[in-house]
Amino acid sequence: MSVQTEQTTETAVRPQGSHHWVMTLDLPGRLSVTATNTFTPPPDWTREDAYTAIRNELARSNPDLARANVTFFALGSNQL
Template sequence: MSARTEQPTETAIQPQGSHHWVMTLEIPGRLTSTQSSTFTPPQGWTRRDAFAAIRDELARDNPDLARANVTFFALEPNQL
């Protein structure tokens, strides 16, 4: 069995942010949510600013997560 990787065509490429993030939120014994995406932070933002904005956005999407514990967070430049 061989692995086949399809390369996206130029028209299929979606714009991405300058950074990729992954965050896991957990309400112990009740709910765990891991999400990821990309974004471009405004000029002058810190890692903490990005952390807070991402966490707030996830809580807006799911209010149950507003008081969840952050069990994992990664933020890296979105380039190889």
């Protein structure tokens, strides 16, 4: 007896934000973290607001990073 099955693969498309960012935080000699993601800021936000929110979010996930030096930060449109 032969049984045939049909497999379907649905690729879930993760929604992306309007902006893409990359941030590297460094605690010299202890820890260095580079993170990247996308988000859509509220209409009235500035680049400074985005920087602060991203840095605070990274520190929430790892409290040691609250004292880290920012060695790289990039924020730009997520459109090509």
